[in-house]
Amino acid sequence: MKQKIIKLFLRTAISLGFLSAVADRLGVWPTEISTWGNWESFLRYTQLINPWFPEAIIPTIGTIATIAEIIFALFLIVGFKTELFAKLSGVLLLIFALSMTFSTGIKGAFDYSVFTAAAAAFALSTYKEKYMELDSLLKNKKRDDV
Incomplete structure (x- = not known):
């Protein structure tokens, strides 16, 4: 039973982390507690951690990342293809962590626990037993249809 609870906790924590970040960049969180507070600030940060990409495609990268975070979060919450979406979440978080590390230094990736979140997502992908x-x-x- 302990493993089931841990799996549910991992699914929930990773999902809520993604959804909170999306809510922040869409201006849902109050400005006094937000990191970006709006889409434009988020895109400036996206450019900062991805300096190797032309500025013209930064909105596309930001949009793709945001859509991925929403889809991954929703699928993890409901438990649809959990192992697959946990792996994809781990890859996305690792890309974020490496982008942060190579562009602004490792401290930000550590301070925001992005490597930890990526590791949690990869760990979640190894849990095979289904729960909720x-x-x-x-x-x-x-099985019933067969």
């Missing part, structure tokens, strides 16, 4: 996941319902439905 849509995949369990789909698997049972498939």
Whole structure:
């Protein structure tokens, strides 16, 4: 039972981390507690940690990252293809961490625990037993249909 609770906690924590970051860049969080506070500030930060990309494609990169974070968060919350979306989340977080490290130094990646979040996502991808996941319902439905 302990493993199931840990898996649920990992799914929830990673998902809420993604959704909180998205909410921040969309101006949902109050300005006094936000990191970016709006889309334009988020894109400036995206340019800062991705200086090797032309400025013209930064909005596309920011949009793709934001859409990925929303999709990954929602699929992890409901438990759809958990292992796959946990791995994809780990890759995305590792890209963030490495971008931060190579552009502004390792301190920011450590301070924001991005390497830790990536490791948590990769660890989540190794949990095979289903618990409170849509995949369990789909698997049972498939079995019932046979």
